[in-house]
Amino acid sequence: MHIIESGNVAAATGVKLSRAQVIAAYPITPQTPLTEKLSEFVESEEFDAQYIPVESEHSAMAVCIAASSAGARAFTATSANGLLYMSEQLHWAVGARLPLVMCVANRGIGAPWTVWNDQQDTMSQRDAGWIQIYANDHQQIIDSVIKAFRLAQTVSIPVMVCYDGYILSHTYMPFEQPDQEQVDSFLPPFAPKNFLDPENPGNFNTVTLPDVRPGVDGKIEPGYIEIRHNLHEDLRTALDTYEEIDKEFEEQFGRGGNPLIEQYKCDDAEFVAVCIGSLSYQLRDVIDIMRDDGMKIGVMSVQMYRPFPDEAIVAVLAGKKCAIVLEKALSYGNQGALYGDIKSALYNSDTKPHVHNYILGLGGREIKTQHLLDALTESCTSPDTIGDTPRWIGLKL
Amino acid sequence: MDRLKIIKKNIMEKKTTILNLTEEEFVHSGNRACSGCGLSIIYRIGLKALGKNTILVVPPSCLTVLQGLYPVASTKLPCVNVTFASTGAAATGVRGAMKALKKENVNVVAWAGDGGTGDIGIQALSGACERGEDIIYICYDNEAYMNTGVQRSGTTPQGVLTTTTPIKGKLQEKKDVPSIIAAHGIGYVATASAAYPLDFYDKVKKAMTISGPRYIHVHTPCPPGWSFDTRFTIKVGKLAVKSGLFDLYEIEDGEFQLTGESKRLVGKEKPPVTDYFNSQGRFKSLDAELVKTVQERVDTKWAKY
Structure with a gap:
């Protein structure tokens, strides 16, 4: 409907x-x-x-x-x-x-x-x-x-x-x-193997020890670090799992196909603006204007941020001239968190692009298309002279 | 009255006695409670009353330790350990799941210490009481943060030495948590003492016959925290009741009545509060003036009963 x-x-x-x-x-x-x-x-x-x-x-x-x-x-x-x-x-x-x-x-x-x-x-x-x-x-x-x-x-x-x-x-x-x-x-009903059940009692989330420990049956059970390691491994697996689930969803509902990242005109782009959320749609308009002026630029939005789809992101950004990361958040005292993640993902790439960071829209500050146009144009025209410090868009100091 | 007569009287009043207490155990022996632990007594007795068809909700407290370290557990009932401030809400969630899954007749029981109940956990408990959640909440009050090493809590009595009131003793009076809970107008509020475990058993049993939020506040002596010999848990607990400091009562549909030993004390002469204070090391910094004030408070309170 x-x-x-x-x-x-x-x-x-x-x-x-x-x-x-x-x-x-x-x-x-x-x-x-x-x-x-x-x-x-x-x-x-x-x-x-x-x-x-x-x-x-x-x-x-x-x-x-x-x-x-x-x-x-x-x-x-x-x-x-x-x-x-x-x-x-x-x-x-x-x-x-x-x-x-x-x-x-x-x-x-x-x-x-x-x-x-x-x-x-x-x-x-x-x-x-x-x-x-x-x-x-x-x-x-x-x-x-x-x-x-x-x-x-x-x-x-x-x-x-x-x-x-x-x-x-x-x-x-x-x-x-x-x-x-x-x-x-x-979506099948939720039917967990372990749940609070008087017929099969278990004590959930008990105190764990630094080391592994045998149960009453002698079987060695994990300590805290093993439990946390398994969580991390399962999170990494979730990238593939989500792609499979999305594929099944697409077959059934006819929508989807971009569960980890969404791209707009990235294939032939030399520059890629990267963001999270609704900003990506506003950036599409900006990119279209810039393309009319002959600038080869695209937009990528990160759809799944944790676990971080580093391989998918590198596959798009490696070989480009510049990735321009625009964020509505900041790791205060450092840089945008997404910016840091993207730089880290690209570190081992032989063809890594320049990466720029823009902070914008905090507390609902209006993001003007002209501001985006100015920032992206500057990044595209001088990709190798803009430093590592986050640049702020729309600031009225 | 000799013991036999008391047992006969209790049987006549349909109270549980050692003769008809259910034999099935839900707490393994050899658990990690300290020797002489009052909680250890009431947990064993309370779970006997609750029986198999029970789900427990437990925040961080001595009970977390009593229940054992992964992958070994000393409790034979399903239990979910939850964050410190969340017990009342977590019990709400278990009940919500029981309703959603159409599982009837499961006792959803939160079991927390005085800090987890009256201090950090009071918001979640108040919310659950106001919403009328169908849960039993049992607070074991050992009158300080014992699990972290005897720091003051809201329910620590005035003058008590703790590791955060190390010289002068606690300056403030004990927070009256059961009265706060009773002010929510819930159907059943009771107090009990680890020194009178069968009275506690019967109160849990009564709570199980009522629906909505039910709250039982249990005075729970703690040998290391209160500084007394592990032999004297029952003796110390009884002195708190007999001296009139901690009263056993029930509030059913708003009707207050003293119960058990406290009921028997009405109109009778009680031992002075100093008997209780002298039985433990934690009161050793009390000055004569505060002792007199506390005795006067007790006398004033009992004059109303």
Whole structure:
């Protein structure tokens, strides 16, 4: 069914179609309409799920962790400071290997307060071990939510589906809403091997020791470092797993094909602008203008940020003259986090491009097409003279 | 009254006695609790009352240690260890899953220390109580952060020496956590003591007959934290009740009544609080003035019973 709705409603619809069983959330701008919509779906009995209006984000994630441990498909959503308030729980959910899905409507972090969009919130949680998927439009939001549940339960790692606050969360776009039957055949019910079960009792998330240790049966069980190593290995495997899941999704729904990175006019490009999220669509307009002037430039958006699709990114960027990384987040005191990751991925490439870093849009500062045009033009005309220091776009000092 | 008479009286009142206490154990012996641990007593007795069809939710506390180090566990019931501040919400999540999965008649039981309940965990517990979650919450109150090495907590009594009140003793009074929980208007709030384990057993049993949030606050002597010999756990626990410092009661649908030993004490002369204070090293910095103040508080409180 083709509908026109907001990004938050696209997300809520994806959660409903995915038959989440336990939903807990605490309202925070700009995620709020998603939470409201889910409560409406449940209260109207259109959606058979437990909706638990918790008293905080920390508790929202606690409910999801416990419900998932008990064998239920669980979902929450948040933004900005709410995400940071549940930060401890994010790490817990990963360590417990629970297939949760969470939507984050990206917003800048206080202080000072801002309710507007940037991506500092999720970028600051990049090392928690969650899989991070970024959507560029409403279709990608709803599709990513459905694929995220499948991915999470395939690799037993929680997945964040991130989309730009207001720019996507509150705007209306047409998108295709999949049929319930189609989603049911794509996403099997959650049936974990281990869950809290009086018939088969287990003690979950107990204290582990620095070293391996035998159980009562004499079998050697892992220590903390082995458990964490396995998480990392499984995260790396998740890149391939997600590509396979996306392929299956594409065969069934006719959409997808770019699960890790999305490219626009990159094939013959000498320059590639790199970003995350909805900015990539704005950059397409800029790139088209520049191409009219004879500049060979393309855009790549990173769709899955963790695990980091380094091979896919290097495959696009190696051999180019310059990669221009534009970010709505910053590793304060250093550089953009994505910039650092991309430079690191390119380090062993024989044909590595120059890499430039631009910081923009923090706290919702308007990103003007002219500013993008100026910055990209400068990078393209002097790729080897722009240094390693992040350059700020639209700053009014 | 001699012991036989008490047992006969309890049987008449349908109270559990050592004669009819269920034999099935859900806590293995040889666990990692300290010797003389009050929690060890009530955990064993509490799980007997709860029985097999139970899921436990446990935040960091001495209980985390008691339950053993991976891959060995001392508890024969399913248990999920959760973050410190999240116990009430995590129990909510387990119940939510039981509802979603149409699994009826499972006891969802949170079991936390005084810090995990009344300090860092009070927000999640308050939220669960306000929402009317169908959970049993048991707080074992050993009156300090024992697992991290005896630091003061909200429920540490005034004057007690801890490793963060090392010279003057705690300046503030004990936080009355069960009253805070009772103020949520939930169906069942009770206090109990590790020194009266069968009274605790019956309170857990009663809680299991009620739905919605149920809260039991258990005074739990701790030999290393309170500085007394491991032989005296029961003696020290009983002195707290008999001196009128810690009262055993139930609040059922808002109706308060003293229970067990505290009920028997009404109108009777009680030993002075100094008997209790002198039984432990943690009160040794109390001055005469504070002792007098505490005795007056106890007398004023009991004058109302």
